[in-house]
Amino acid sequence: MSGIYIHVPFCKSKCAYCNFFSLVTEKKVDDYVEALKKEIVDRRSYLGDELVETIYFGGGTPSLLPTKYVEEILELLHKNYNIISTPEITLEINPDTIDKEKMFALKQLGVNRMSIGIQSFHDDDLRYLGRRHDSRHAMQVLEDLKAVDFEKITLDLIYGMPTLTEEKWNKNLDIFFSTGITHLSAYALTVEPKTILGQKIEKGELQGVSEEETILHYDVLVERTKANGFEHYEISNFAKDGCRSQHNSIYWKDVKYLGLGPSAHSYDGNSRQWNVSNLTKYIQLVGNSEEYYEKEILTLDDKFNEYVMTSLRTSWGCDIEKIERDYGRSYASHFLKNVKKYLEMGEMLKDINTYKLTDEGMLFADGIAAELFV
Ligand code: SF4
Incomplete structure (x- = not known):
């Protein structure tokens, strides 16, 4: 058993709390896909004979990737890896970068799990987090997903920000439970010093995060997910029976995985390696068959x-x-x-x-x- 992660490093803008490797440009998408395709072929022996049970498009904002590229990437993966007939294929989406047509097209390609970065259903929280979408977008994307009828959906929420009162947090959870979605990832907001949020808090332009409030939100979260029949199977992850993320479980179960794309990490049981977190360098080094990763023997x-x-x-x-x-x-x-x-x-x-x-x-x-x- 093994999994493949693909890092798509493009975003429409940078969220204030974001500490992931992503760039606010779509200029190099074509070159990125070319390099990624070469990496897919070059690393086909990394997982050995392991069956690949999961594929995960993360980012960044994978929903920005044109559908034809998702198709080409999946085709190439199927050609080069030992993929089971019904893999879990997840793609992360942001509410303002996808519509119903694109969802249909992705479903046709075999994407069977959608991971939506909602974070909150309240506009002031979304502004605090520096998200591009608003609550209207968030509700619309849920409607669209329902219409397209995806096999599996997971939703991301964030708690702990100072704009989120206990009442608003309960409201976010009410909306989530009302959708019938069977998987939730809920993260306590962490403020990294180099992020936009970290710098604004440092300058006193925004209020910081209170540990007491975060613990209160966590307690509400644990209690309400339990009451609604969700299993708390990982610190930030909650699932109805049989709906755990198969891909993320790989990371927590000492199973091999291959990470493709800039900044992606891989693990083969004996070593870890991580690709360069620089898109220009990634494209150049992969293109010239030079080393584009660092490796640590465990x-x-x-x-x-x-x-x-x-x-x-x-x-x-x-x-x-x-x-x-x-x-x-x-x-x-x-x-x-x-x-x-x-x-x-x-x-x-x-x-x-x-x-x-x-x-x-x-x-x-x-x-x-x-x-x-x-
Ligand atoms: S959409 Fe995700 S990856 Fe992109 S800036 Fe926001 S948090 Fe970061």
């Missing part, structure tokens, strides 16, 4: 730390038998010794052979994982 310590960090984020947790089997007894002893404190504090729980974060513990996942590292 030590046993790295692999153990990675396993703890990713599995702790999920509802299936850390398996102590796997730790002993794959990394050795000393790693298992280290884990068991350090986990005690969190069990006593109620931030983790033991379920037969696995150790999981409680809802409260999920708030401190990164800190707890770091304490469990070797």
Whole structure:
């Protein structure tokens, strides 16, 4: 089992909180696609004999990519990789970059999962986040998706911004539940210093994020998703039965994946590599068959730390038998010794052979994982 991620690095404008690699230009789309197609062919042996079960177009704004290019990319992937007959194919969309016709066309090409960056249904929140769309666009895209009848849809919401009151957050969740969509990714707003938002907060032009408010929103989120029959299967992800993101689960299950396009990351079980985060360089280096990525060989310590960090984020947790089997007894002893404190504090729980974060513990996942590292 394996997955393929394709990074589409174009956006119509830069959202204030955005820390992803994306450019506000569509000038180089043709050159990007040429380079991407070459990379697809050049790296066809990366996944070995693994079956590819998921393909994910992320970004950036993949819905900006002309449909003919999505078609060509999918065709080339099918020609060069061992893709199962019914892969999960996800494409991220932003509400102001897609219409019903394009949705139909993408569905015809085999895209069967749409991931929509709504973030909020309130205009003042969207302005704070620097999003291009407004609440009218957000509602329209939901209508269109319903009409096109996609097999799977997931929606992104953000909480924690100072414009979002508890009442407005509840309203966002009310709208989400009313759509019948079966997957939600809800992220606490994090402010990175180099982003537009980070700089505006630094200059005192915008109010920053309150940890107390964020925790309040998180508590509401956990309670209401549970009450509505969603499984909290990863810190920021909630799904109805059978509707987890198969692609993202790959990242949390120590499964191989290939990342294509500028800034994309790949993992083959023994090493990680990441492509250059510069579109011009990516196009040039790929075109000239020069090295366009950096690579890190993982030590046993790295692999153990990675396993703890990713599995702790999920509802299936850390398996102590796997730790002993794959990394050795000393790693298992280290884990068991350090986990005690969190069990006593109620931030983790033991379920037969696995150790999981409680809802409260999920708030401190990164800190707890770091304490469990070797
Ligand atoms: S649409 Fe996504 S990738 Fe593009 S600027 Fe906004 S957050 Fe960043």
